[in-house]
Amino acid sequence: MLIRLDPQSDAAIFDQIAASIRADLAAARLRPGDRLPAARDVAGALGVNLHTVLRAYQELRDEGLVEMRRGRGATVTDAATPLAELHADVVALAAKARRLGLSPDTLASLVKETADGR
Missing domain, CATH: 1.10.287 (Helix Hairpins)
Structure with missing residues (x-):
């Protein structure tokens, strides 16, 4: 999974992260049952705040696309199909x-x- 950010974009960084993951879901690069990388790892790789990544993951959770469980991370749900x-x-x-x-x-x-x- 490659998360793309556009520093020139007016979109908030968490929106860009969520949109990038949605694009991977749409292109079937991520499938139901797949685990998303740990938010801490994504934040470190992108050089953004951990809470920014968590907000993106929570947005995807609110849309039903991922399930988040403490200690188990975020997993793609069947709703992504x-x-x-x-x-x-x-x-x-x-x-x-x-x-x-x-x-x-x-x-x-x-x-x-x-x-x-x-």
Whole structure:
């Protein structure tokens, strides 16, 4: 698992960490039952505060994508499976949006509105 951070991004570091892990789940580089690296190890490797990584892990837990247990770390849940199933569709949608000249923010807004049932 390779966590990517963009120092130029306006997104909070914990959001970037969570997004990177979600991308690994969607691309099936992480699968249900896999353990995420210890938050302390990730923080050290990225040069960020431990609590930043823990917040990212908690966000993923709140989404149901990982289960966290004291002493056992964070483990990917079965709820991550649909992400991998949607990956090809998302890649195709993003490619079409680029061809049409839509910005990533516009595409994200459209997807969010649609997902919210608007």
